[in-house]
Structures are given as structure tokens and as C-alpha cells.
Amino acid sequence: MSQALHGKTALVTGGSRGIGRAIAERLAADGATVAITYNASRAGAEEAVAAMGKAGGAAFALQADLLDAGSIPALFDELDRELAERTGGKALDILVNNAGNPGWAGLSDATPDAWDAIVAVHARAPFFMVQSALSRLSDGGRIINLSSGLSTRPQPAAAIYSAAKAAINTLTHALAMELGSRGITVNAVAPGWTRTDMNAAVRENADMVKGIEADTALGRFGEPSDIAAVAAFLASDDGRWVTGQVIEASGGYRL
Numbered sequence: 001m002s003q004a005l006h007g008k009t010a011l012v013t014g015g016s017r018g019i020g021r022a023i024a025e026r027l028a029a030d031g032a033t034v035a036i037t038y039n040a041s042r043a044g045a046e047e048a049v050a051a052m053g054k055a056g057g058a059a060f061a062l063q064a065d066l067l068d069a070g071s072i073p074a075l076f077d078e079l080d081r082e083l084a085e086r087t088g089g090k091a092l093d094i095l096v097n098n099a100g101n102p103g104w105a106g107l108s109d110a111t112p113d114a115w116d117a118i119v120a121v122h123a124r125a126p127f128f129m130v131q132s133a134l135s136r137l138s139d140g141g142r143i144i145n146l147s148s149g150l151s152t153r154p155q156p157a158a159a160i161y162s163a164a165k166a167a168i169n170t171l172t173h174a175l176a177m178e179l180g181s182r183g184i185t186v187n188a189v190a191p192g193w194t195r196t197d198m199n200a201a202v203r204e205n206a207d208m209v210k211g212i213e214a215d216t217a218l219g220r221f222g223e224p225s226d227i228a229a230v231a232a233f234l235a236s237d238d239g240r241w242v243t244g245q246v247i248e249a250s251g252g253y254r255l
């Protein structure tokens with residue numbers, strides 16, 4: 001363990017699986033006390049917390065359905081209680097807005113309910129997470145939002161998702177300007193194709209996988225740990241002069 005984040009606290013939404021779990025594990029390995037949220041995957045969250053503990057880290061899990069932004073203040077009240085028990089205070093140093101629901105809905109098949117669900121989790125929740133986090137966030141803290149390569153190269157089959165991720169890029173920029181006076185950096189990490197449940201169906205199609213690898217300069221699918229490494233940099237002291245940026249981590253997709 002590097003201990004670069006020793007004494008820091010972090011909250012990672014959607015830490016029960018995929019990229020969020022990898023980010024949480026990396027921040028814990030770097031010494032932070034990490035809270036993860038889960039929605040449906042309680043067992044996944046418990047497994048992630050146990051894995052972080054086994055590796056020598058400190059972690060705990062909280063339930064939150066981020067479809068409902070109204071539930072966010074209660075999530076932070078619970079975070080306060082859990083952090084107070086573990087650290088003696090409620091200061092939060094690192095907020096990672098990672099949670100995401102499936103986004104495959106385009107012009108031919110989308111419904112207004114699908115629009116609302118995608119935008120609620122991918123764009124609305126991160127904004128209100130920051131609003132609730134503000135009174136707990138340390139000066140010099142970090143906010144890291146998960147965007148997507150699709151935010152700038154939209155896919156028709158995921159049109160609403162692409163638009164929600166473009167919104168995250170814009171919010172990242174706006175929040176960086178607003179919070180800079182407190183030394184808080186706000187950045188987005190935009191993964192390309194990364195091996196998680198979110199694109200399991202795509203990975204079952206050998207021709208699509210071949211096409212994606214051929215379109216990727218580094219010639220392979222991304223791993224959650226590839227994205228976690230970028231988040232860890234932004235969270236660390238080395239990332240202190242980077243703010244308001246959308247950093248694509250895609251292995252060079254369609255350069």
C-alpha cells in the first residue's frame with residue numbers, strides 16, 4: 001500500500017461492482033478510509049468491503065438509490081455517522097460520482113421513463129451529491145465524476161446516455177470554477193470500453209470486440225483498474241493542479 005491518501009476519506013458511488021469497485025479498492029489501497037454506495041448489489045458491496053479490509057484497507061458500504069435525488073441528504077447523514085465512528089469527524093476529502101445505470105436507449109426504442117432514469121442517475125445525482133457534500137468537503141478536496149468517451153463521440157443507440165455524459169462534462173467545468181476558491185478540484189474521467197457488467201452483452205459479440213480492439217491504439221479492452229489509476233492520480237497530491245478537465249482513459253479509442 002502506497003499510503004499516498006493516508007488520513008483521507010472518500011465516498012465512491014456505485015462501488016459494489018465494476019469501475020466504482022476498482023476505484024474504491026485503489027483509494028483504500030492508497031490509505032483512504034472509503035465509503036462505497038450500492039443500490040441493489042448488497043452482496044457485491046459486502047464482498048468489496050471485505051476485499052478492501054483483507055488488503056489492509058478501511059471501508060464500509062451504504063445503500064442509496066440515486067434515481068431519487070431526494071434521498072441524497074439522508075445518505076450524507078448516514079455517512080456523517082459512519083465517518084464519525086471511524087475517524088472522529090465528518091470531513092470528506094474525495095467524492096467520486098461513479099454510479100451508473102444501463103444507458104442503451106436511442107430514438108427508436110427510448111421512452112420518457114428511460115430518459116428520466118438515465119439522466120437522473122448519470123447527470124442529476126452527481127450534481128446533488130456535490131450539493132450535499134459541500135458542507136463536509138475539506139478545502140483542497142477532490143471531486144471526480146465518471147463521464148464517458150461517448151460524451152464527445154455520441155452513439156445513436158445510447159443517445160440519452162451520451163447527452164447525460166456531455167452534461168457531466170459541463171457540470172465538471174462549472175463546478176471547478178465555483179469551488180476553485182476553496183482549493184477543491186473537480187475533474188471528470190471519461191472511460192472508453194471497459195470490461196464491466198455495463199457492456200457484458202457487447203463483449204459476448206466476438207466481432208464487436210475485435211472491432212473495438214482494432215479501433216483502440218493500445219489494442220485491448222480497458223480494465224476497471226486502468227480507470228482507477230487515473231482517479232487515484234486525480235485524488236492524490238500529484239493531481240493538485242488539474243481541475244475542470246475531462247480526461248479520456250480509453251487506450252486511444254478512435255484516435
Ligand SMILES: NC(=O)c1ccc[n+]([C@@H]2O[C@H](COP(=O)([O-])OP(=O)(O)OC[C@H]3O[C@@H](n4cnc5c(N)ncnc54)[C@H](OP(=O)(O)O)[C@@H]3O)[C@@H](O)[C@H]2O)c1
Pocket residue numbers: 013014015016017018019020037038039040041042044064065066067097098099100101121146147148149190191192193194195196197198199
Ligand atoms: N464500462 C464502461 O465501458 C464504461 C465506459 C464509459 C463510462 N462508464 C461509466 O463508468 C461508471 C461505472 O460504470 P460500470 O461499467 O462500472 O458499471 P456497472 O459495472 O454496471 O456498475 C454500476 C454501478 O452503479 C450502481 N448503480 C446502478 N444504478 C444505480 C442507482 N439507481 N442508484 C445507485 N447506484 C446505482 C450499481 O450498484 P448496484 O450493483 O448495487 O445496483 C453499480 O455499483 C458509470 O458512470 C458509467 O457510465 C463505463
